[in-house]
Amino acid sequence: MITLWFVIIAFLWTGYFVLEGFDFGVGLLAPFVGRTESERKQALQSIGPVWDGNEVWLITAVGAMFAAFPAWYAGLLSSFYLPLTLVLVGLIMRGIGLEWRGKVTRPSERAWCDLFVLLGSALPAFLWGAIFADVILGSGVAALVGGVFSLAVCVLHGAVFLALKTEGRVRLRARRAALAATAVVIPLAVVALPAIPAGGSVPGWIAAGGAMALLAAGGSLIWRRREGWAFAATAGAIALASTAVFVMLWRAPLPGLTPAEAASGPYTLGVLSWIGLAILPFVLGYQGWTYWVFRKRVMAA
Amino acid sequence: MDALDLARWQFGVTTVYHFLFVPLTIGLGVFVAGLQTAWHRTGKEHYLRLTKFFGKLFLINFAMGVVTGIVQEFQFGMNWSEYSVFVGDVFGAPLALEALLAFFMESTFLGLWIFGWDKLPKRIHLACIWAAAIGSNLSAYFILAANAWMKHPVGYEVVDGKARMNDLWAVLTNSTALAQVPHTVAGAFVVAGGFVLAVSGYRLLKDRRDMWRGSLRAALVMTAIAGAVVAGTGDMSAKLLHEQQPMKLAAAEGLEHDTKGAPFSVAPGIEIPKVLSFLATNDFDATIRGTESLQADFEKRFGPGDYRPDATITFWSFRLMIVFGMATVGLSVLGLWLTRRRRPVPGWFARTLLLALPLPLLAVISGWLLSEMGRQPWTVAGELLTAASVSPGVSLAEVAISLSVFTALYGGLAVAEVVLLARHVRKGPEEPPVPAEPLAPRREPSLMY
Numbered sequence: 001m002i003t004l005w006f007v008i009i010a011f012l013w014t015g016y017f018v019l020e021g022f023d024f025g026v027g028l029l030a031p032f033v034g035r036t037e038s039e040r041k042q043a044l045q046s047i048g049p050v051w052d053g054n055e056v057w058l059i060t061a062v063g064a065m066f067a068a069f070p071a072w073y074a075g076l077l078s079s080f081y082l083p084l085t086l087v088l089v090g091l092i093m094r095g096i097g098l099e100w101r102g103k104v105t106r107p108s109e110r111a112w113c114d115l116f117v118l119l120g121s122a123l124p125a126f127l128w129g130a131i132f133a134d135v136i137l138g139s140g141v142a143a144l145v146g147g148v149f150s151l152a153v154c155v156l157h158g159a160v161f162l163a164l165k166t167e168g169r170v171r172l173r174a175r176r177a178a179l180a181a182t183a184v185v186i187p188l189a190v191v192a193l194p195a196i197p198a199g200g201s202v203p204g205w206i207a208a209g210g211a212m213a214l215l216a217a218g219g220s221l222i223w224r225r226r227e228g229w230a231f232a233a234t235a236g237a238i239a240l241a242s243t244a245v246f247v248m249l250w251r252a253p254l255p256g257l258t259p260a261e262a263a264s265g266p267y268t269l270g271v272l273s274w275i276g277l278a279i280l281p282f283v284l285g286y287q288g289w290t291y292w293v294f295r296k297r298v299m300a301a
Numbered sequence: 302m303d304a305l306d307l308a309r310w311q312f313g314v315t316t317v318y319h320f321l322f323v324p325l326t327i328g329l330g331v332f333v334a335g336l337q338t339a340w341h342r343t344g345k346e347h348y349l350r351l352t353k354f355f356g357k358l359f360l361i362n363f364a365m366g367v368v369t370g371i372v373q374e375f376q377f378g379m380n381w382s383e384y385s386v387f388v389g390d391v392f393g394a395p396l397a398l399e400a401l402l403a404f405f406m407e408s409t410f411l412g413l414w415i416f417g418w419d420k421l422p423k424r425i426h427l428a429c430i431w432a433a434a435i436g437s438n439l440s441a442y443f444i445l446a447a448n449a450w451m452k453h454p455v456g457y458e459v460v461d462g463k464a465r466m467n468d469l470w471a472v473l474t475n476s477t478a479l480a481q482v483p484h485t486v487a488g489a490f491v492v493a494g495g496f497v498l499a500v501s502g503y504r505l506l507k508d509r510r511d512m513w514r515g516s517l518r519a520a521l522v523m524t525a526i527a528g529a530v531v532a533g534t535g536d537m538s539a540k541l542l543h544e545q546q547p548m549k550l551a552a553a554e555g556l557e558h559d560t561k562g563a564p565f566s567v568a569p570g571i572e573i574p575k576v577l578s579f580l581a582t583n584d585f586d587a588t589i590r591g592t593e594s595l596q597a598d599f600e601k602r603f604g605p606g607d608y609r610p611d612a613t614i615t616f617w618s619f620r621l622m623i624v625f626g627m628a629t630v631g632l633s634v635l636g637l638w639l640t641r642r643r644r645p646v647p648g649w650f651a652r653t654l655l656l657a658l659p660l661p662l663l664a665v666i667s668g669w670l671l672s673e674m675g676r677q678p679w680t681v682a683g684e685l686l687t688a689a690s691v692s693p694g695v696s697l698a699e700v701a702i703s704l705s706v707f708t709a710l711y712g713g714l715a716v717a718e719v720v721l722l723a724r725h726v727r728k729g730p731e732e733p734p735v736p737a738e739p740l741a742p743r744r745e746p747s748l749m750y
Contacts, residue, residue, distance in 0.1 A: 052409075052412055053408045055371075056400060059371065060397070060404070063400040066374075066385065066392075066397065067396065067397040070388070071389075074383075074385035074386045074389070077385075078694055084379060088375055088707075091368060092710060093710075096365070099363070100364060100721065103360070105724065268466045272397060276397075286409055287409055
């Protein structure tokens with residue numbers, strides 16, 4: 001039961017990184033791929049209907065940690081106090097920027113919203129990588145590399161998503177951005193990915209190696225203008241990198257803590273399993289349906 | 302001043318602030334869904350315009366509720382790690398269920414509603430706003446069940462110094478929660494009703510159009526009905542307080558000694574004989590415990606310490622909650638009478654309705670202060686003290702930094718939200734591009750985001 005809940009939480013975090021990864025990337029790239037107001041709006045509209053639902057993956061992951069592994073939840077959140085304060089500030093700025101952008105009436109206010117979206121995407125994209133790298137490797141350098149790597153991967157993932165979901169100039173610029181991001185991501189990945197499973201088990205190495213291969217594949221697919229496949233590759237790369245992280249965390253979710261020590265009692269884990277497994281298919285179903293409804297490329301207004 | 306004090310201030314500031322936006326989300330979502338349903342069923346143009354107008358105000362406010370809510374979920378672990386470790390097994394369950402059952406539904410279907418005006422069949426699009434509104438209301442249930450458990454813990458046992466849940470059903474059907482959920486949700490509908498009243502009153506003064514009389518009447522009905530529910534469930538809560546949280550009841554009344562046929566004090570020195578006993582038990586002669594004798598009991602059970610909540614805050618928040626709440630409901634009942642049988646809305650009344658915006662907000666905030674300050678010195682009644690709940694590893698400086706950052710950011714955003722809402726209210730709904738003619742084909746809804 002403890003194993004099942006660890007897997008569920010790993011799944012929720014992984015879903016969060018894959019889905020918000022491109023939201024963050026789009027938020028970071030919007031001012032650059034969109035030179036005019038209508039192009040910026042077009043870029044942000046690609047994530048408009050889905051970003052809030054994607055963010056709930058985080059809320060659910062953290063809520064599930066609270067319920068299933070209270071000591072992990074409490075230890076992680078209280079020991080990364082200031083970084084998480086900044087994550088929250090970022091998420092506040094991003095949410096407000098995205099929601100209010102279409103409601104404000106003056107260009108100067110819209111510029112503020114754009115800045116909020118940019119900063120609010122950069123902060124969590126960097127900090128989540130830094131926090132998890134610090135938990136596994138326990139050093140400031142690792143945190144810095146992990147943060148820069150996750151920021152760069154989000155830019156790549158977001159650029160590929162924009163190339164897939166938009167039309168016209170934004171799409172062309174997004175493709176160029178994706179190629180440039182690939183050139184930055186690959187060397188970073190060579191440093192960052194092997195560090196995750198170092199001293200760890202075979203599954204960790206397989207996941208990290210797979211992530212490496214998929215990042216390279218993503219770059220080459222976007223070069224060949226296979227945008228759908230490129231997106232699948234970057235999504236898969238993030239999923240595998242996250243898997244490698246959680247394979248390592250399974251041994252110690254926090255230094256000196258094992259999953260069994262952190263876990264709730266069997267009653268709580270059991271009853272939540274039944275409810276969770278009954279509800280999750282519906283959630284995946286209607287979230288998937290949202291992507292289907294908004295499957296068309298977004299045009300410039 | 303230590304980290305505990307600042308952590309408490311941070312909880313107070315962020316939670317009160319969060320709850321300025323939440324009730325509007327809960328109530329206004331249903332109101333907008335109702336307007337769209339009216340449009341769907343009658344096809345009348347003005348319902349669509351009202352839907353979009355109030356929908357826009359709803360979304361401006363919704364964003365604030367969402368982003369300030371994330372802080373809440375993180376705050377337990379960041380500032381209150383000892384609390385989190387103690388309660389996670391029980392308290393975490395409704396939080397996880399809230400995210401899984403309510404937040405996914407709310408956010409996903411709201412995204413579909415905002416961007417789906419010209420992409421979804423009308424019926425499905427209408428269903429989306431209802432699903433989002435139901436999601437908001439469901440989330441209220443789960444978080445209030447968690448909150449009720451802090452005041453009246455049930456369905457658990459303490460093993461190795463941690464609470465272990467042994468009955469989820471008991472947690473979800475906690476009598477305290479069953480009284481608190483309708484009380485709080487109905488309070489949210491009063492807030493939303495008050496908001497619509499103030500906005501409609503203002504618009505009516507400006508352009509005197511019939512549709513504002515319509516939204517005003519609907520909000521009057523909503524506020525009056527919700528007000529009745531608030532009063533009824535408030536009475537239930539008072540009776541539960543008598544059984545479950547006698548200290549809070551005594552502090553809220555400033556009652557120091559056990560009293561048979563206890564009076565209700567309107568203000569210090571002004572008392573109505575026997576009414577408190579009646580409110581708490583339905584019996585005019587029942588004995589109500591006082592703070593001093595309860596304090597003696599608590600010391601016997603839990604050892605030395607002060608187990609009395611802050612007398613001033615508890616006493617006055619209770620009275621302000623009642624006064625502000627009754628004033629709002631009074632306004633709505635007066636309005637129903639003034640506008641009965643197609644009578645127009647008098648100008649002076651439309652102006653007075655501006656009060657319907659702040660009054661219920663002050664009432665719900667007072668209610669929360671009573672509920673949570675009256676819970677002190679416990680985080681979990683009888684099990685865990687607030688002083689023992691705080692994160693041991695978090696320094697004063699860290700809490701000071703996060704408290705100042707959130708306060709500054711929240712302050713700025715509050716100003717921005719008020720300016721933005723006021724601007725959209727002043728501008729009014731978008732004018733239809735062509736004057737509506739009886740035979741013209743119905744205008745396609747445009748993208749509103």
